[in-house]
Amino acid sequence: MYAEPPLRPGTGPARPWLEIVIPARNEERRLAAGLAKLSAAISALPVSVAVVVIDSASEDRTGEVVRRWPAGSVPVRLVRCDRPGKGAAVRAGLLATTAPYVGFCDADMAADPVAILSAVGLLLAGDRVVLGSRSHPESDVEDRHTAIRRVGAAAFRAATRAIVPGIGDTQCGFKFFDGDLARAAAARLRVSGFAFDVELIARCVQLGATPVEIPVRWRDVDGSTFSVWRHSLSSFAELAVAWRALRLRPSAADPVASGWLADGQADSEDVPGGAGKATSGCAGRPARRQHSR
Numbered sequence: 001m002y003a004e005p006p007l008r009p010g011t012g013p014a015r016p017w018l019e020i021v022i023p024a025r026n027e028e029r030r031l032a033a034g035l036a037k038l039s040a041a042i043s044a045l046p047v048s049v050a051v052v053v054i055d056s057a058s059e060d061r062t063g064e065v066v067r068r069w070p071a072g073s074v075p076v077r078l079v080r081c082d083r084p085g086k087g088a089a090v091r092a093g094l095l096a097t098t099a100p101y102v103g104f105c106d107a108d109m110a111a112d113p114v115a116i117l118s119a120v121g122l123l124l125a126g127d128r129v130v131l132g133s134r135s136h137p138e139s140d141v142e143d144r145h146t147a148i149r150r151v152g153a154a155a156f157r158a159a160t161r162a163i164v165p166g167i168g169d170t171q172c173g174f175k176f177f178d179g180d181l182a183r184a185a186a187a188r189l190r191v192s193g194f195a196f197d198v199e200l201i202a203r204c205v206q207l208g209a210t211p212v213e214i215p216v217r218w219r220d221v222d223g224s225t226f227s228v229w230r231h232s233l234s235s236f237a238e239l240a241v242a243w244r245a246l247r248l249r250p251s252a253a254d255p256v257a258s259g260w261l262a263d264g265q266a267d268s269e270d271v272p273g274g275a276g277k278a279t280s281g282c283a284g285r286p287a288r289r290q291h292s293r
Helices: 031-042 062-067 086-095 113-124 147-160 179-187 196-206 228-245
Strands: 018-024 049-056 076-081 101-105 129-133 140-142 174-178 212-215 217-219 266-269
Touching: 018 031, 018 086, 031 049, 031 062, 031 113, 049 062, 049 086, 062 076, 076 086, 086 101, 086 179, 086 196, 101 113, 101 179, 113 129, 113 174, 113 212, 129 196, 147 228, 174 179, 174 196, 179 196, 196 228
Parallel strands: 018 049, 018 101, 049 076, 129 212, 140 217
Antiparallel strands: 076 266, 101 174, 129 174
16 A cells, blocks of 8 residues: 555646666567566556666667557657666666656566565655665575576675675665655766666665665576676676765766766657657665565
């Protein structure tokens, strides 16, 4: 149960009260199924929810999947981000939103989007950062990762505690936020790769939020663009970048001053059922909470 979301009064189309960002790099094969699963979950919410797909420098027909997506009750908008990296894509997507509440999910919907109902309930009740967590005791997780990846993930989790102590799972691709908070945090992001989640959470904490972790149903889906051999070292290096950036004075860490925006511009285009065009281009100790179903 949750209160009704804020809707803009008037007779015209309502401003979305929730926008969900999907970063997608070379996701031609998996994106349609992910959009269908997300749309089914969204159907349980009040109207005026929109989806923003970020084509993250894809070399396949990811953008074409969105362009051909049929118009329906859930508008789907395509944003092209030519700067590679999952963090760059999510950042561009969050900065392209205007809704009071925002979130992002992975294109494969490995975390069942039905948990969006729980996330929305907490946001409407006043929480500002809601994180899907595979570490939550009530989560249902199917793990088909190799032993090497599991060891690497454990080492990465240990390293994240220097930046966001108390968070059980920083990397689950299911996070929802107060919109203004998310945009303010995203504007300051310096990490553009897979480790961006850690910096994003830390930025939100710096801005006064207390993250709450919720259980998810998580299933491993073939086709992930993350590679243990290609991305592990860079992810640890990104943690060092985040740790340093979070300790800089705000003016020095300002992405506008550093040129981040100039390098990371993103362009939006209309697609069937879309919602118009847009362009887009901290470390405290979080008092972690876990929320049960």
